[in-house]
Amino acid sequence: MHAPTRFMVLTLLFILFTASTAIASSNIYIHLLNPHYGSGGHKHPDLNCLSWRLAVETNNLQNWTVVPLACKDYVGHYMLGKQYRQDVDLVTAEAYEFAKGLNLAGDGMDVWVFDIDETTISNLPYYARDTVGFGAVPLNLTTFNAWLEEAAGLAIPGSLKLYKKLIALGFKIVFLTGTEEIHREARTKNLKAVGYTTWEKLILREAGDGTGVAYKAKKRKELEEAGYRIRGNMGDQWSDLLGNNAGDRTFKLPDPMYYIG
Amino acid sequence: MHAPTRFMVLTLLFILFTASTAIASSNIYIHLLNPHYGSGGHKHPDLNCLSWRLAVETNNLQNWTVVPLACKDYVGHYMLGKQYRQDVDLVTAEAYEFAKGLNLAGDGMDVWVFDIDETTISNLPYYARDTVGFGAVPLNLTTFNAWLEEAAGLAIPGSLKLYKKLIALGFKIVFLTGTEEIHREARTKNLKAVGYTTWEKLILREAGDGTGVAYKAKKRKELEEAGYRIRGNMGDQWSDLLGNNAGDRTFKLPDPMYYIG
Numbered sequence: 001m002h003a004p005t006r007f008m009v010l011t012l013l014f015i016l017f018t019a020s021t022a023i024a025s026s027n028i029y030i031h032l033l034n035p036h037y038g039s040g041g042h043k044h045p046d047l048n049c050l051s052w053r054l055a056v057e058t059n060n061l062q063n064w065t066v067v068p069l070a071c072k073d074y075v076g077h078y079m080l081g082k083q084y085r086q087d088v089d090l091v092t093a094e095a096y097e098f099a100k101g102l103n104l105a106g107d108g109m110d111v112w113v114f115d116i117d118e119t120t121i122s123n124l125p126y127y128a129r130d131t132v133g134f135g136a137v138p139l140n141l142t143t144f145n146a147w148l149e150e151a152a153g154l155a156i157p158g159s160l161k162l163y164k165k166l167i168a169l170g171f172k173i174v175f176l177t178g179t180e181e182i183h184r185e186a187r188t189k190n191l192k193a194v195g196y197t198t199w200e201k202l203i204l205r206e207a208g209d210g211t212g213v214a215y216k217a218k219k220r221k222e223l224e225e226a227g228y229r230i231r232g233n234m235g236d237q238w239s240d241l242l243g244n245n246a247g248d249r250t251f252k253l254p255d256p257m258y259y260i261g
Numbered sequence: 262m263h264a265p266t267r268f269m270v271l272t273l274l275f276i277l278f279t280a281s282t283a284i285a286s287s288n289i290y291i292h293l294l295n296p297h298y299g300s301g302g303h304k305h306p307d308l309n310c311l312s313w314r315l316a317v318e319t320n321n322l323q324n325w326t327v328v329p330l331a332c333k334d335y336v337g338h339y340m341l342g343k344q345y346r347q348d349v350d351l352v353t354a355e356a357y358e359f360a361k362g363l364n365l366a367g368d369g370m371d372v373w374v375f376d377i378d379e380t381t382i383s384n385l386p387y388y389a390r391d392t393v394g395f396g397a398v399p400l401n402l403t404t405f406n407a408w409l410e411e412a413a414g415l416a417i418p419g420s421l422k423l424y425k426k427l428i429a430l431g432f433k434i435v436f437l438t439g440t441e442e443i444h445r446e447a448r449t450k451n452l453k454a455v456g457y458t459t460w461e462k463l464i465l466r467e468a469g470d471g472t473g474v475a476y477k478a479k480k481r482k483e484l485e486e487a488g489y490r491i492r493g494n495m496g497d498q499w500s501d502l503l504g505n506n507a508g509d510r511t512f513k514l515p516d517p518m519y520y521i522g
Contacts, residue, residue, distance in 0.1 A: 050344060051351040058318050058513045060352045083311060090312040091321045252319045 049074040053256045059238045064259050065138060072136035075256050079124060079134060085157065087254045092158035095232060095251045096165050102231055102248070104170045111200060111228045112166050113220065113247060115235035116177040118255045120163065121153035121190060127257050135257035148179065151186045155194035159234070159253070163196060171231065172200035176219055176240075178260065181206045200228075212261045217243030310335040314517045320499045325520050326399060333397035336517045340385060340395060346418065348515045353419035356493060356512045357426050363492055363509070365431045372461060372489045373427050374481065374508060376496035377438040379516045381424065382414035382451060388518050396518035409440065412447045416455035420495070420514070424457060432492065433461035437480055437501075439521065442467045461489075473522045478504030 049071035055061040067075050078084050104110045114120050126147040127134050163173065175196075179187055181204040188202065201223075209215045216239060220230060224245050233240070233247030236255035241247075310332035316322040328336050339345050365371045375381050387408040388395050424434065436457075440448055442465040449463065462484075470476045477500060481491060485506050494501070494508030497516035502508075 048344075048347045048351065051348045054315070054318060054348050054515065055351050055355065057315060058352075060355055060512055083309075086309045087312045087315050090309065090316050091319075094316065094321055251321055254315065 047071065053078070056256055056259070057252070057254055062259070063261055067133070067135040067257060069136055071256075072133050075136070076128070076134040078256065080128070084254060088156060088158040091251055091253055092162040092234075095234060096162055098249055099166055099169060099171065099232055104231075105229075106170070108172055109228050110171055110231050111174045111223065112171045113174045113176050113223075113230055113233040114159070114163070115237070115240045116175055116179065116187065116191075117153075118156075118236040118257070119234055119240070119253055120156060120159045120175070120196060121194065122156050123147065123153050125152065125154065139258065145183070148183050148190075149186045151190035151193065153190050153194070155196070156253075160195050162234075166232075167198070172228075173198070174201045174203065174223065174228070174230075175199055176201075176203045176216060177205070178211065178215065179204050213239040213243045216240055217245060220245035220247070308332065314339070317517055317520070318513070318515055323520070324522055328394075328396040328518060330397055332517075333394050336397070337389070337395040339517065341389070345515060349417060349419040352512050352514055353423040353495075356495060357423055359510055360427055360430060360432065360493055365492075366490075367431070369433055369461075370489050371432055371492050372435045372484065373432045374435045374437050374484075374491055374494040375420070375424070376498070376501045377436055377440065377448065377452070378414075379417075379497035379518070380495055380501070380514055381417060381420045381436070381457060382455065383417050384408065384414050386413065386415065400519065406444070409444050409451075410447045412451035412454065414451050414455070416457070417514075421456050423495075427493075428459070433489075434459070435462045435464065435484065435489070435491075436460055437462075437464045437477060438466070439472065439476065440465050474500040474504045477501055478506060481506035481508070 047068055047070045049068075052061070052068065052071055053075070056064070099112070102110070117123055126132060126144065131137060131140070131143070167173065173196075175191070177187065184202070184204055187204065191197075191199075191202070203219050205211075205215055210218065216235075220233075221244055224230060230245060230247035232249055232251065234251040234253065235241055236253045237260045238252065239260050241250035241252060308329055308331045310329075313322070313329065313332055314336070317325070360373070363371070378384055384405075387393060387405065392398060392401070392404070428434065434457075436452070438448065445463070445465055448465065452458075452460075452463070464480050466472075466476055471479065477496075481494075482505055485491060491506060491508035493510055493512065495512040495514065496502055497514045498521045499513065500521050502511035502513060
């Protein structure tokens, strides 16, 4: 297994996020989930990347800072391949099944909370850079913030589909992100550009808001104190979903590239 | 991909649970994780069993009653193959890393709570039966209870290793199971037979205890009210880990065969 080249990455990102599902499903299959080979094709008997990813997704591994180097290519192939997309699709489909079974009060106060990064917008063009290595390189906040300002993130297809269906069902949408307030314009531009055209609130993080689970729980509490009812809550991090006022039901989208506690 | 035969199943169970890790790792590799083929080798384009299992393990799918027929063979191969074992090993290793960093009071009140089924004892010989189909057939409580009375469950190697290390570190062990009190003798016999030779408490379910998350939370509350401190809590079901008095940290072991709410 070789490291994805820049050309492969860009081609795949283009196909995965712009082409129809039919094309993506029939022509692309580089999803080589062999966990026993890491960077350069060397065997890594001590780390099973499938087990590592499962432990990450179930919150058994916490406070990790980078993707293990041995799993860099595995994570890259997973994120660029069909499996990631299908993993997301199953969760968003289940979320819709749940949502359509709820009775809404019709007063406009039933909300669905979405995180942004790797939940509604994908930063894969950034994470696929050689200098980022799908999370195997420690986060460079300067380059990441510059990327945010480009407002060039991609819609995650399953989440965009769910978003549209929730609005059709009568839910109000709240975006709740750990991004700092200073990036509001760029985030707004990015959301609108890829199809998230309307929302009740777009909550960004301000000085004194704290971080991670404390920040998200605080903002959700404020929402419910203002009379909103959080019926569903979707994020790629457990810190989006744990703590008070979590919502009637939470949905965890996959993200093996980074951890926010 | 063919359905595992009875001979394969028994042979693998023998090898997986009795032979050394070295033998199991080098000789056995029937772990054919191709989610696109279901029973009889027919393609199932609508259900990706890898996505299904991930959604189960992350608690995105809830209140499901049986393994989808299209994923029966996938689940069987997963449970009998190396991947399940390695998935468990990574979680139990992480639990040990966590546990050894804790300061114990030395008063014998620091406890580690283990669920039993598919957490410390494996019921694979039962679930591998043709009549059970790795959870693809609806639960037959009569045959399952008869199996429990056989006291023939197998130790889950990673959990047994963790159990021994926790005792060496000074933790007291509490087994907390949804099994009914009437099976106490059989469960005791089974635990001791496979290496779980000592414990502080073995809590079984009595009439009026409720079920699932309510039962487990109630018993954990009673434990902490009695002065015990739950430092770690490990189970194969989210209902082992959610709710009050969950413990300083929880660990979710894989189980794609059944759901307890």
